[in-house]
Structure formats: C-alpha cells, structure tokens
C-alpha cells in the first residue's frame with residue numbers, strides 16, 4: 001500500500017490524552033487470506049471523545065464500516081486493541097462481549113433494520129426485552145416525544161415513512177442509555193430534508209444528554225453537523241477536522257483524494 005503524507009500534520013486523534021468513550025490502538029483488520037486478502041484497516045489509532053458527535057468520512061471501501069464494527073464490538077480486530085471506556089474488548093469472551101454490547105452500545109444502520117412483525121414501540125424496546133429489562137417509562141416517553149413518534153407507536157415498520165423508521169431505529173439505539181451510539185450512514189436512505197431532520201435529532205441528544213455518537217457518512221453536510229470529522233483512506237486514518245463548515249469538509253475530502261492519486 002502506498003504511503004501517503006497526511007494532508008495536515010496535526011497529531012492523530014487518540015494519539016494521547018484521556019481514555020475517551022471508545023478507543024482503538026494499532027487496530028488492523030484483514031479479511032481473507034492469500035491473494036484474496038484485503039487489508040480493511042491498517043494500524044488505526046483513534047480516540048472517540050465522550051459526549052461528542054464524531055463523524056467518519058472517506059471513499060467507499062476505505063474501511064469506515066469495518067472501523068465502526070470493530071469499535072462497536074460487532075467484529076474482532078486482526079491486530080490491535082479496542083477499548084470501550086476502560087474495558088479491552090479482546091479480554092472478553094464472545095458471550096461477555098454480547099452482554100457488554102447490549103448494555104453499552106447502540107447501533108443505527110443505513111437500512112433501519114427494524115423487525116417487520118413488531119410495532120414501533122416493540123422495536124424500540126426490543127433491546128431491553130432481550131436483556132430481560134423493563135423500559136424506564138419516563139425515558140421511553142421523553143425519547144418518543146423528542147423523536148416525534150408518539151402517534152406512531154402501534155404502527156409496524158411497513159406503515160411508517162423512511163424518516164419515521166429511522167427515528168424508531170434511533171430510539172431503539174438510545175433506549176438502553178448506551179455509552180456510545182454508532183450509526184453507519186444513517187441518512188443514506190433518506191431524502192436530504194428527512195436526513196437533515198434526523199441529524200438535528202442526533203445533535204439534540206449529544207447537546208442535551210451528552211450522548212456520545214459516532215457516525216459514518218458520505219455527506220459533507222451531515223459531517224459538518226459533527227464536533228469532529230475523521231477522514232479514512234485505504235484503511236488508514238489520514239486526517240481530522242474539528243467542527244467545520246460544509247466547504248471545509250469538501251476541501252479536506254478533495255485534499256485526501258489528491259493525496260491518494
């Protein structure tokens with residue numbers, strides 16, 4: 001793989017400092033073997049600050065989803081370590097990892113991934129039902145109200161718009177009060193207006209509840225809503241940008257592209 005000079009010579013995020021909500025150290029992920037081998041992540045160090053909204057951008061195939069899945073304990077690294085708070089995920093058995101994920105991680109997918117046979121409220125409370133926990137009624141009500149879902153709770157996913165389905169998925173991710181919510185292109189299947197509404201809601205939960213959110217996105221306008229944008233290319237962390245405008249994100253993406261050619 002070509003060595004690319006970072007377009008900015010700032011220290012990489014996560015190189016030092018506090019533990020953060022989640023952290024990867026020397027994280028590599030290799031899929032397959034022999035000539036079919038793909039290096040999806042190549043020695044990534046990153047720290048996700050608590051109570052902040054972090055966006056991850058990069059070309060298709062640059063390792064964004066793999067990074068998110070490794071940070072969320074959905075996939076195991078080939079090398080390196082992932083920490084959720086102070087817990088090294090590699091130290092956990094599969095069942096302990098599943099348990100930790102249920103308690104501490106929320107995940108929002110591009111394709112909503114709701115259970116079609118369950119109503120909205122049943123989908124929202126599913127993670128609690130699986131864990132044998134009762135929903136906190138006050139929290140459930142405030143989530144449902146904040147997400148504008150109170151009139152839709154008895155509807156099944158097929159009876160909901162895309163935006164409503166993704167708001168149900170966001171409520172499902174938040175209902176356990178997780179340490180971190182990960183979202184992989186959560187606005188990718190929404191029109192721009194509906195996507196902007198969802199981003200406003202994510203911003204609300206970060207600002208009001210200090211919810212930690214990590215979001216992969218292709219959309220510079222979505223990334224510009226975050227507190228920090230990380231840029232991946234070819235499985236490596238190439239750059240990062242603090243709170244930024246759409247133009248700054250576009251400029252950085254263009255620089256990233258030049259760096260690769």
Ligand code: ADP
Nearest residue numbers: 031032038040059060061062063064065066067
């Ligand atoms: P992104 O989300 O940035 O588009 P991914 O993390 O999905 O990128 O993929 C990074 C690289 O790893 C790509 O080359 C992809 O084809 C490869 N990859 C991802 N998942 C798998 C898998 N399960 N098996 C083999 N290769 C994979």
Ligand code: MG
Nearest residue numbers: 064065066184
């Ligand atoms: Mg992806």
